[in-house]
Amino acid sequence: MSELKNLMISVSGVRGIVGDGLTPEVALQFALAYGTHFGPGRIVVGRDSRVTGDLIKYAVWSGLMATGCDVVDVGLTTTPTTALATERAENHGGIIITASHNPREWNALKLLAPDGLFLSPEAGARILERVKQQDFRYAAWDRIGRVIPYSSAPAEHLAAITALPLLDIEKIRKRRFKVVVDPCNGAGGTILPDLFELLGAEVIWINREPHGRFPRSPEPLAANLGELSAAVVAHGADLGVAVDPDVDRLALVSEQGQPLGEEYTLALATELVLTHTPGAVVVNASTSRAIEEIAARHGSKVHYTPVGEIHVATRAREIKAIMAGEGNGGVIYPGLRLGRDAVVGTALVLQLLVERGQPVSVVQAGLPQYVMVKDKITLPFGADARGMVDRLLRQQVGGNVDLTDGLKFLYDRAWVHIRASNTEPIIRVIAEAPTAAEAEERVQALKAEFVKLQD
Ligand code: MG
Numbered sequence: 495m496s497e498l499k500n501l502m503i504s505v506s507g508v509r510g511i512v513g514d515g516l517t518p519e520v521a522l523q524f525a526l527a528y529g530t531h532f533g534p535g536r537i538v539v540g541r542d543s544r545v546t547g548d549l550i551k552y553a554v555w556s557g558l559m560a561t562g563c564d565v566v567d568v569g570l571t572t573t574p575t576t577a578l579a580t581e582r583a584e585n586h587g588g589i590i591i592t593a594s595h596n597p598r599e600w601n602a603l604k605l606l607a608p609d610g611l612f613l614s615p616e617a618g619a620r621i622l623e624r625v626k627q628q629d630f631r632y633a634a635w636d637r638i639g640r641v642i643p644y645s646s647a648p649a650e651h652l653a654a655i656t657a658l659p660l661l662d663i664e665k666i667r668k669r670r671f672k673v674v675v676d677p678c679n680g681a682g683g684t685i686l687p688d689l690f691e692l693l694g695a696e697v698i699w700i701n702r703e704p705h706g707r708f709p710r711s712p713e714p715l716a717a718n719l720g721e722l723s724a725a726v727v728a729h730g731a732d733l734g735v736a737v738d739p740d741v742d743r744l745a746l747v748s749e750q751g752q753p754l755g756e757e758y759t760l761a762l763a764t765e766l767v768l769t770h771t772p773g774a775v776v777v778n779a780s781t782s783r784a785i786e787e788i789a790a791r792h793g794s795k796v797h798y799t800p801v802g803e804i805h806v807a808t809r810a811r812e813i814k815a816i817m818a819g820e821g822n823g824g825v826i827y828p829g830l831r832l833g834r835d836a837v838v839g840t841a842l843v844l845q846l847l848v849e850r851g852q853p854v855s856v857v858q859a860g861l862p863q864y865v866m867v868k869d870k871i872t873l874p875f876g877a878d879a880r881g882m883v884d885r886l887l888r889q890q891v892g893g894n895v896d897l898t899d900g901l902k903f904l905y906d907r908a909w910v911h912i913r914a915s916n917t918e919p920i921i922r923v924i925a926e927a928p929t930a931a932e933a934e935e936r937v938q939a940l941k942a943e944f945v946k947l948q949d
Contacts, residue, residue: 498625500875502602504916505618505804509593509602512546516601518553521591524603525557527624528589530631531617532608534562534639535586540569540576540647542592542681542740543704546601550591554603555641558589562633564640568647570704572681572741573604574835578654579647581610581831592681592740594917595713598706604740611811611832612804648685655838656692658829660770661845667694669848672731674747676700676722678712680739682836689837693844698729706739714738714745714823716753727751732847733854737836742803743823744836746843748855756823757782761861762854763825763839764817766846768792773816776809778802779898780911780924781821787862800899802916807832821866864926867933869941871921879914879921886912886944903940910936912944 500515501508508524510516529537537558541547547570555565563586568579573590580588587608593600605613605621613621624630633639656663673695677683683704690697700721701709711718714736726734726747734747746754746762754762761784764775772792777785778801789796797813799805803820810818810828818826825839826832843854850857873879883900896902900913908927915922921944925936 502917502919503622505615506612506802506916507603507605509596509600509917511599512549512601516550518549521550521553521603522557523625524605524621525554525589526561526630527621528587528605529558529561529563530624530629531621532587533558534633534637536564536566536584536642538566538568538576538580538585538588538644540571540573540579540588540590542572543570543679543683543706544593544598544601544739545706547591547706550601550603554589554591559639559641560632561630562637562639564642566642566644568644570681570684571648572685572837574742574831574833574837575647575651575685577606577610577833578651578831579644580606580608590740594740595738595743597711598708611807614804614808648688651685651837652688652692654830655689655841658838660767660829661841662848663693665848666844669694671695671733671844671847672698672729674698674700674722674725674729674731674734675702676719676734676736677702677704677741678708678710678736678739679703679705680708680712680737680741682737682739682741685741685837686737686840689840693841695844698725698731700725708739712739714743714756716745716755719745719747719753723747723751723753733843735840741836742834744825744839745823746854748858749853750855752855754854754858755866757784757821757864757866758858758861759823759839759843760819760821760825761785761788762846762858763819763827763842764788765861766842766849767817767827768794771816774813776806776813776815776818778806778820779896779902780913780922781819782864782866783907783909783926784862784864785821798896798898801913803834864928865930865933866924866926867930867937869923869937871923871941871944873919873921875919877919879919882948883912883914883921886947889947908932908936910940912940
């Protein structure tokens with residue numbers, strides 16, 4: 495077997511730089527393991543717009559077909575679109591070829607369970623064990639799978655969104671929103687044009703073509719949205735919309751050209767949902783306190799999980815949450831499905847703006863105000879990030895500490911959180927406070943303590 499090196503392997507799949515870690519052989523082996531584990535059956539395969547998408551796709555197809563699985567080819571599309579297709583009763587699993595917000599030289603397999611959620615840690619571990627043991631079940635020549643083209647997944651996704659009782663599509667259409675949209679040449683360019691057409695919006699596009707040669711860092715952080723901000727002002731638009739390459743994260747820019755910060759995407763969507771239907775909210779431990787305060791205003795309660803979409807989605811399903819998500823622009827609306835979805839997130843935000851009849855900057859200003867500072871400590875591939883955080887944990891436990899995921903120190907109106915990333919060889923240090931200065935100070939203080947401890 496080809497070596498598993500220079501790869502980030504997690505419960506949600508395998509990521510690497512194509513040509514240096516992520517090779518067709520690696521993709522083939524994971525597909526063989528996946529097909530052996532869940533097959534034989536129909537497996538949905540989608541890809542984002544990356545230049546290496548076809549290269550990885552054919553290796554995945556080959557692995558699935560070799561284990562007797564049929565490939566349901568949904569083509570170049572988004573993660574939520576592929577996941578929604580996976581949920582259809584006739585399908586038995588799904589694989590999305592995308593490195594999400596990682597730079598353009600990366601690619602990855604995101605592995606879905608038959609229910610359309612990401613793999614549980616247990617299922618992920620079993621797939622990885624099959625790869626390591628080369629434990630594959632090959633089908634006989636006359637039992638191999640075939641490729642089934644399936645082009646209606648995006649239309650089904652949009653139909654499910656426009657059918658949501660929470661949305662008043664006619665009212666949104668009448669408002670004739672003017673929106674600047676930047677999908678960063680990712681898969682958003684395939685579905686967002688139809689979404690905005692349905693919502694009657696006038697759209698000015700930036701980086702629309704889904705060709706995968708991302709012109710900037712594709713993570714929709716405020717620092718990467720300069721072109722979008724300028725365009726919103728230049729065109730006098732109501733809103734700027736940015737999504738990551740596989741369209742599960744959404745970031746907004748106000749009509750004044752101000753990036754609202756990813757945390758406020760979930761805050762705005764949660765404000766809408768709880769206004770209509772108070773109920774439990776599930777978010778990860780790194781999500782803004784603003785959600786907690788919004789929920790309290792609506793008499794609702796927030797439940798916290800470790801970082802990682804599967805943790806949030808599983809808990810949301812268990813407690814029948816009315817709203818869920820991750821603060822990094824990952825809106826999960828359980829009324830549609832239990833996964834992050836920037837397409838439904840966009841529709842929810844437009845609905846809120848229609849209902850309030852105010853500019854987005856005013857609506858946002860009415861929400862609890864917090865500033866989050868995100869920092870990281872970069873480690874070499876293979877470093878034991880979790881062990882390093884655990885060492886800090888052993889020293890620090892006591893006081894007001896939350897151990898949902900890594901260590902989160904809680905203060906009156908602030909917190910600082912340190913944890914090992916699931917997807918990259920880094921340790922994340924994130925703080926939130928009423929002011930940027932306080933948040934920055936808390937990040938730097940904790941980083942200093944962490945570094946001291948590792949020496
Ligand atoms: Mg993504």
